[in-house]
Each structure stands twice: as structure tokens, then as C-alpha cells.
Amino acid sequence: MGAYILRRLLLIIPTLLGVMIINFTLTQFVPGGPIEQIIANMQGQGDVFATIAGGTGDAAVGAQGGDSEYAGARGLPPEFIERLEKQFGFDKPPLERFFSMMWDYMRFDFGESYFRSIGVLELVWEKLPVSISLGLWSTIIAYAVSIPLGIRKAVRDGSGFDTWTSGIIIVAYAIPGFLFAILLLVLFAGGSYWQVFPLRGLTSDNWESLSWFSKIVDYFWHIALPVAASTISAFATLTLLTKNSFLDEIKKQYVITAKAKGLAESRVLYGHVFRNAMLIVIAGFPSVFIGVFFGGSLIIETIFSLDGLGRLGFEAAVARDYPVIFGTLFFFGLMGLLIGILSDLMYVFVDPRIDFEVRET
Numbered sequence: 001m002g003a004y005i006l007r008r009l010l011l012i013i014p015t016l017l018g019v020m021i022i023n024f025t026l027t028q029f030v031p032g033g034p035i036e037q038i039i040a041n042m043q044g045q046g047d048v049f050a051t052i053a054g055g056t057g058d059a060a061v062g063a064q065g066g067d068s069e070y071a072g073a074r075g076l077p078p079e080f081i082e083r084l085e086k087q088f089g090f091d092k093p094p095l096e097r098f099f100s101m102m103w104d105y106m107r108f109d110f111g112e113s114y115f116r117s118i119g120v121l122e123l124v125w126e127k128l129p130v131s132i133s134l135g136l137w138s139t140i141i142a143y144a145v146s147i148p149l150g151i152r153k154a155v156r157d158g159s160g161f162d163t164w165t166s167g168i169i170i171v172a173y174a175i176p177g178f179l180f181a182i183l184l185l186v187l188f189a190g191g192s193y194w195q196v197f198p199l200r201g202l203t204s205d206n207w208e209s210l211s212w213f214s215k216i217v218d219y220f221w222h223i224a225l226p227v228a229a230s231t232i233s234a235f236a237t238l239t240l241l242t243k244n245s246f247l248d249e250i251k252k253q254y255v256i257t258a259k260a261k262g263l264a265e266s267r268v269l270y271g272h273v274f275r276n277a278m279l280i281v282i283a284g285f286p287s288v289f290i291g292v293f294f295g296g297s298l299i300i301e302t303i304f305s306l307d308g309l310g311r312l313g314f315e316a317a318v319a320r321d322y323p324v325i326f327g328t329l330f331f332f333g334l335m336g337l338l339i340g341i342l343s344d345l346m347y348v349f350v351d352p353r354i355d356f357e358v359r360e361t
Contacts, residue, residue, distance in 0.1 A: 241281055
């Protein structure tokens with residue numbers, strides 16, 4: 001197993017490098033980079049221009065002409081454009097910029113945001129509580145509900161219970177998360193009916209002054225609606241996956257033999273079937289968590305006025321904040337690859353009979 005883990009760890013290097021090369025190359029052809037963003041925001045704003053230009057004064061503001069590769073840069077002195085290029089590192093060839101960036105990332109030096117004057121890691125750390133809250137609790141609730149429900153549906157396959165629960169989870173899966181979030185706001189956040197839950201934020205304004213128990217209550221009070229909105233569509237996949245896995249195992253010969261020996265149904269179900277049937281479901285927990293953690297959070301965060309990684313990524317892409325874009329891409333890409341290895345280890349933990357080294361040979 002050690003050799004397999006070592007090979008997987010070594011594969012992280014070319015995989016992550018390929019991801020970074022593709023994305024870095026694409027940004028070279030996308031119009032509207034950070035310099036263009038600054039130029040667009042500065043048109044007609046002399047005071048801001050003078051400040052950023054480092055005190056070049058009225059002469060710089062009134063300067064005309066000068067060749068520039070940037071659309072909309074007419075009227076701006078070429079010296080100012082060169083200063084911006086040097087500040088952002090665009091005075092160097094793309095290849096040199098890429099290798100310099102990767103060398104910094106290998107040392108976990110992700111630089112500073114172009115427009116926020118804060119380090120990328122500090123910015124990510126600031127947004128993590130929201131994304132962790134949504135991802136962690138959504139995953140835990142989805143598993144806590146879907147696994148028992150899936151087992152029950154498998155045991156009672158074809159019954160009325162199986163039919164109406166399938167209808168409910170399919171309808172829930174079909175409802176877009178943002179639509180369900182708006183519905184929750186209208187019903188329970190003072191939209192038109194009841195003011196039961198807060199409209200925005202992760203905690204109350206007086207959270208620091210609350211007791212530890214009140215802080216816990218306040219935290220769950222705030223995340224109740226966002227977590228419900230982000231979890232609604234996860235039930236269907238996990239429930240049906242659990243049901244189908246149990247159905248496949250229940251029909252196998254060892255289950256028939258165990259029942260013929262007079263073992264109780266609960267012992268057969270949870271003592272023999274559970275480990276084999278839940279292999280895929282439990283071992284996939286890390287990847288499911290990462291999927292909920294990063295996927296589909298932008299709209300939920302926007303609707304509930306939460307400042308998490310979803311909004312951070314969107315705002316960085318719009319502003320062409322390359323340090324944030326590439327820094328988070330590298331960091332979370334590395335995390336995703338490590339989670340993939342953890343998923344394989346979960347398979348071995350759930351079922352020790354699995355040996356990836358034997359499978360490869």
C-alpha cells in the first residue's frame with residue numbers, strides 16, 4: 001500500500017502542473033486583465049489617477065498620446081502604463097512569470113491580492129468559516145438522512161413507502177437550490193410570512209458578547225436556511241445510491257445462505273450486507289464533501305448575504321485578480337488531489353480486502 005500511495009503522491013506534481021499551465025495559458029488570451037480593469041475605472045477620475053501614478057500630478061493627468069497595447073488607454077502617459085505593468089509583473093515574459101509564480105506556490109507563498117491589499121491565504125482564511133459551515137453540515141445532514149432512508153427503501157423495495165419517498169426525493173432533486181433558497185427566505189426570513197430565521201450573515205452583531213451556549217445557538221440559527229437550501233438536492237443521489245447498493249447485495253448468495261441459517265434479518269442486514277453495500281457510499285465521503293464545499297455555493301452565499309469562497313472566486317474572476325485566482329486554484333487543486341488519495345484509503349479502511357497494489361499488478 002505504501003508504494004501505491006507514493007505513486008499517487010508523485011502523480012500530483014504533473015497533474016497540478018498541467019492544471020496550472022492550462023489555466024495560465026487561457027488567461028493570456030482573455031481580454032480585460034487587471035491593468036485594463038484599472039484603466040477602465042480611472043477614466044475621468046483624475047484624483048485616483050494621480051494617487052496611483054505616484055504623484056505624477058496634473059502633467060500626467062493632462063498628458064495625451066503615447067502608444068499602448070491596452071484598449072481605452074488613450075490619454076494616459078506610457079510611463080504610467082509601464083509602472084502598472086511593473087507593479088503587476090507584466091513587464092516580464094509569460095514563461096518567466098509562470099515559473100516564478102510556480103516557484104512561489106511551491107513554497108506556499110501565494111502573494112497578495114491586486115485590489116484588496118491582503119495576502120491570498122489571509123483572504124481565503126477569512127472566507128473559510130462560511131464555506132466550511134455550508135459544506136460540512138450539508139454533507140453530514142445528507143448522509144444522516146440518506147443512508148437510513150436508502151436502507152429502508154431497499155428493504156421495502158416496491159412498497160408504497162418506497163414509491164412515495166422516491167417521488168419526494170426526485171421532486172426535491174428537481175428543485176433548483178437557488179429557488180428553494182428564495183422560497184425559504186419568503187416563508188421563514190420575514191419575506192411575506194414568518195420572521196423565524198435571520199435574513200443574512202453567519203452570526204449576530206452581538207455574537208462576541210454572547211455566552212458560549214448562546215453562540216452555538218446563534219450560529220445554528222443563522223446557518224439553518226443556507227444549509228437547508230444547499231442540501232436539498234443531495235438527498236436524491238445518496239439515497240438512491242444507498243438503495244441500489246443494498247439491493248445488489250441483498251440478492252447475492254451469501255445473504256440467502258445467512259438467512260437460511262436462521263440469522264435475524266437485522267443481523268444479516270447490518271452484520272453482513274452493510275459493509276459491502278456501504279463501501280461506495282462511505283468511501284466517497286471525502287469527495288462528496290469537497291463537491292459540496294466548492295460547488296454551487298455562489299448563489300446560496302449571494303442570496304443569504306454570506307461572504308464565502310464562492311463569492312471570493314466570482315469576484316476575483318470578474319476583477320481579474322490573478323493572485324487570488326491562481327493561488328486558490330493551486331491550493332484547492334492540491335487539496336482535491338490529496339482528497340482523491342484519501343478516498344482510496346477510505347476504501348481500504350471500510351473493506352481491508354481491497355488492495356490497490358494487487359489490482360495494479
